[in-house]
Every structure is written in C-alpha cells, then in structure tokens.
Amino acid sequence: MPDTKTFWDRIARKYAANPIKNVEGYNRTVERTRAHLSRDDRVLEVGCGSGTTALLLAPHVAHITASDISSEMTAIGAEKTADQKVTNAEFVCATPFDDAFPSAPFDAVLAFNFLHLTSDVSATLRRLGDLLKPGGVLISKTAAIGGAKQYLIRPLIAVMQLFGKAPSGLSYFTAKQLEAKMREAGFELVESDFHGDSRPFIVARKN
Numbered sequence: 222m223p224d225t226k227t228f229w230d231r232i233a234r235k236y237a238a239n240p241i242k243n244v245e246g247y248n249r250t251v252e253r254t255r256a257h258l259s260r261d262d263r264v265l266e267v268g269c270g271s272g273t274t275a276l277l278l279a280p281h282v283a284h285i286t287a288s289d290i291s292s293e294m295t296a297i298g299a300e301k302t303a304d305q306k307v308t309n310a311e312f313v314c315a316t317p318f319d320d321a322f323p324s325a326p327f328d329a330v331l332a333f334n335f336l337h338l339t340s341d342v343s344a345t346l347r348r349l350g351d352l353l354k355p356g357g358v359l360i361s362k363t364a365a366i367g368g369a370k371q372y373l374i375r376p377l378i379a380v381m382q383l384f385g386k387a388p389s390g391l392s393y394f395t396a397k398q399l400e401a402k403m404r405e406a407g408f409e410l411v412e413s414d415f416h417g418d419s420r421p422f423i424v425a426r427k428n
C-alpha cells in the first residue's frame with residue numbers, strides 16, 4: 222500500500238485533468254466560501270490539490286497559501302499560478318502539522334475534500350484551529366461516509382487500498398459527527414449545508 226504522499230503524487234496529473242463532476246454544486250461552494258472571505262484576508266488552504274479553488278479565490282483575498290502533502294500537486298498549482306499570472310498565491314508542499322506556515326495565524330483556513338482523508342480528524346481540527354486567528358473561519362466540504370453506509374463502503378475501500386487504488390488512513394463520519402468534532406475542537410458552527418451532493422459544506426468560527 223503506497224504512503225499518502227506517494228498515492229497522491231502518482232495520480233496528481235490525472236486528478237488535475239479531471240473535469241469537476243458537479244459544476245453547479247462546485248460553483249455554489251465557491252460562492253458561499255467567497256461570502257465568508259474579505260479582500261484583506263490572509264488565507265490558508267490545506268489539501269489544496271492542483272490549486273483550482275485557491276486560484277479562483279485569490280483575486281478576492283489579500284493572499285492565499287495553498288498547501289498539500291503532494292509535491293506533484295503543488296508543482297501543478299505553481300504552474301497554473303504562473304500561467305494565470307496570479308501574484309498573491311503561493312503553493313507549499315506540507316501537511317497542516319508541518320512547521321511550514323510562517324504567516325500563521327490566518328483569517329481563514331479552507332479544507333475541501335480533505336478532512337475525511339485524515340486519520341485523526343479531531344487532532345487535525347485542533348491543529349487547523351491553532352493556525353487560525355481567534356474569530357477566523359474554517360471552511361470545509363468533505364465526504365461524510367460514516368453511519369450505516371460505511372459498512373457497505375468500507376470492505377470495498379479496503380480492497381482498493383490493498384491495490385493502491387484508494388488512499389490509506391481514511392476517517393468515517395456523518396455530517397452531524399463532523400459538526401460535533403468541530404465544536405469539541407473549539408469551533409462555533411456558522412453555516413452547514415449541502416451543495417447538491419452528500420458532502421457537507423460547513424463554515425465554523427474559531428472561538
């Protein structure tokens with residue numbers, strides 16, 4: 222089974238070339254994210270992938286640091302930054318736990334399609350809280366594959382993991398369980414919604 226970095230490095234170019242599946246839902250997510258950001262904000266994105274969302278949001282904030290464990294993903298992000306002539310975005314190869322963010326604390330942390338990929342969601346949420354200013358917002362949309370449905374999905378994912386076709390260290394939670402973990406990690410819920418699929422979009426403010 223490949224480690225997390227190797228898994229994402231291997232599929233980075235293919236992932237980056239894939240069209241967005243639910244364009245309407247994605248646009249709604251970008252719109253609601255923008256509603257919680259302002260021109261003065263310094264933003265961190267974790268698990269940014271190839272940077273599509275970071276580069277879309279960059280014109281609406283002061284600066285965005287887009288981070289990812291995969292150096293292949295951040296390399297693609299940096300190429301796109303240069304191609305699109307974006308001057309206020311930087312790509313950093315790092316996990317949220319690395320000491321890689323000298324401009325922390327941030328006004329906002331973005332985590333799209335990320336939290337379910339972390340093996341200890343509570344520890345990750347606490348760390349994201351540490352990277353935020355008091356009153357700063359965590360904006361997440363991620364797969365909620367807990368509850369009863371996990372008993373159908375988990376054996377399938379286990380086989381895929383064995384063959385290197387799914388990442389390791391996944392977490393299984395429902396939207397409500399994720400909300401509870403956010404509260405336990407010191408966040409207050411501001412918005413929780415679904416944008417056309419089963420991944421909860423949650424905005425949470427650091428107390």
Ligand SMILES: C[S@@+](CC[C@H](N)C(=O)[O-])C[C@H]1O[C@@H](n2cnc3c(N)ncnc32)[C@H](O)[C@@H]1O
Nearest residue numbers: 229268269270289290291294316317333334338
């Ligand atoms: C499903 S992709 C999502 C990419 C992007 N946020 C999006 O919504 O399209 C998950 C990303 O998280 C990154 N990732 C996975 N585990 C990570 C970790 N522990 N720390 C940082 N990045 C991680 C992967 O390299 C991958 O680029």
